[in-house]
Amino acid sequence: MSSKSDREHFEEYRAQTLAKHTIIEKYIYAYFNILKGQGGDNLVYIDGFAGRGTYDGPNGPVSGSPLRALEKIASHPGLAKKVTTIFIEKDKKLYDQLVRSLKDFHSKHPEIREPQWGNGEFSEVMTQQLDSLEKADARIAPAFVFVDPCGVDGVDFNVIARVLKSQAKAEVFLFFNIEGVRRILGLKDKMGPTLAKLLGSEARAKELLARVEACSSPDEREQAIMMFYEDLLRTQTPAKYVVSFRVEKEDRRVTSHYLIHAAQHPLGFAIMKDVMWGVGKTAEGKGGLALEQASSVPMKMLFTPEWESIRQSILAELKSGMKRVSYFAVELVQRSDNRLCSKAYKAALLELEKEGKIVVINKNGVGVASKRPMKNGVMTLADEYYLKLP
Template sequence: MASSFFEEQKEQSEIKAAIVAKYFWAWAKVIMPRVQKADNKIAYIDLFAGPGRYKDGSSSTPLLILEKAIADPVMSKMLVTLFNDKDEAHAESLQAAINALPGVKTLTHEPHVNNQEVGEEIVKMFEQTKLVPTLCFVDPWGYKGLSLRLINSVLKDWACECVFFFNYNRINMGLTNPFVVEHMNALFGEERANALRTRLKGMSSEDRELSIVEELAKALKVMGGKYVLPFAFTNDKGTRTTHHLIFVSKNVLGYKIMKDIMAGESSRSSQGVASFRYSPADARFPILFDLARPLDDLAGMLLKDFAGQTLAMQDIFERHHVGKPYIEKNYKAALRQLEAGGKIQVDPPKRPVRKGEVTFAPSVQVTFPALRR
């Protein structure tokens, strides 16, 4: 089945590859200046890399990353890449696709392609190695090889982050399958997995999804992945979630950058607030999503959470956005809404207008009224 996945690039796969490639570029631009005087290296690791190109000829994630590096004179000198696929044919195909990339010989560090199963050996290697700043992408077909230990073996070092594919369909079924207990325990931790198995009994499908993703996020945070951000994909009809792309970082700046990217790739939004979900059905079956009012919800939260305080716009955003589906432009929109309604005081009150909207610079001071008793 895994090989058929690469026969053509499905729309969801294209979105997934775009998210990872866009984040890698943004992450690298932040990290490279900080390491130029040290090791002068950054790394990209892809442990389930696939054959390099889909049957339609489009590039999968490894080639997108290398193409970015080849095109950038600084990154081409710094980037170290490790690609792996346990399927020998995939590894050989990927190597051939890399060799055929125009300009690949200009890279200082030759891309390395491995052909081994992801398991204990790879985990131990990462655990015993001090990694240079690394973005690791883990995209298994199912769940074998994906574990908390693997993710932590990368996150342990400075400026190392992980994006992984979470096959919700198979993991949802696997949690109640006695034959894959070991794999589920490796992913959630034994105690958490056992508690989750008990809780899932009798739950609705929506509650099951929320509970499973929430428990995974908690497990990641316990081991040091302070910032966890999931992006959901649905089936072609948009009726159920099939998998998630999950980002884990120890740094709030990485979280903010990835949130902006995932918001931009979402297939729907309401009042400008992204769903952090991609559904092929959204384009075919438009709905009146503005019946939900998430921006109104944010405005209400701000009035409550910052009651009686005066803060700069940037401080409001930084203190409030983690764990919520809002990006910086949503906060500016909510504050404009509150200002227009006379519910907050803003200093300076007169500010430039761009594209028909009053600007909200990071230093603008906002005073929220005290809550009425």
């Protein structure tokens, strides 16, 4: 049974919850459309910690992740009949409310496949399903799996790895409760089984503890935890493309949690970074892979170090000669070690052009591309154009 605090989670709809849900609905729409276009006639969306389906908002119920996902799927006739949705919730009270919400939604949207639901712990339910598929000599269809626990309990690394290994087009979007991980690590030899399950083994939990104890500051410890978990995903699963989105506490300048996306294809990696960047909010005011809340203050910064580093990296790349926009907006962003996205690169390129620090050349590689289409009052920058230093 879930704790009372798990149920209380749905009694308030917060800015960080909205950011998480916005990322999900924007990304799965793109993800499923790409797979549909590749001939995918059976696609799967799995919400492993579905909750009750709604939150309490100031003006009434607000759709939670199950309903927001269904709304996005139902909005596209091409997806409605191709996406199977599965919702898992272990708390019986929340589960009963969830089922009512799902049934009500389907009665109003009969064009979608009827949602499926299960009462149990995510790891146990998924293990049963994967076992059944293996016995039938089958595998899961291309799937987007949302793993969103209220705390740390219930997340099993080995199950996540098994899902990714069973389907080359499977992806995972995970709520990583770093605050809870820090708390467990603080118990040292009394950590219990939760962290070992999250990391996949007791040996990994001990290794992470040793790495964290060797750090000299809170920031170093946080970085060590995230690097350890991201490296596990990259080395112990087929998901070579991993990106994390940092969420800050509302009242303190410390991290609350991360949202981690693990994909097996560079295109999904690039699209997710664009989505996260658009949802992100930082003190620099340029978007980003973070939702800063306590740190994000309405003031003009004289110097934005992260943004300036992006600009300088572009200028450094162009020192070797003329390059296409697609080199930055497509090729670089699909590299597994690059955390930047297409939106960031193009915004920086347009800034540099306006300042006269780079020149945009026509698509044929000859002449300055000074006359280009405008969109919302801003000059566009298609991938086919070329770039060079003045």
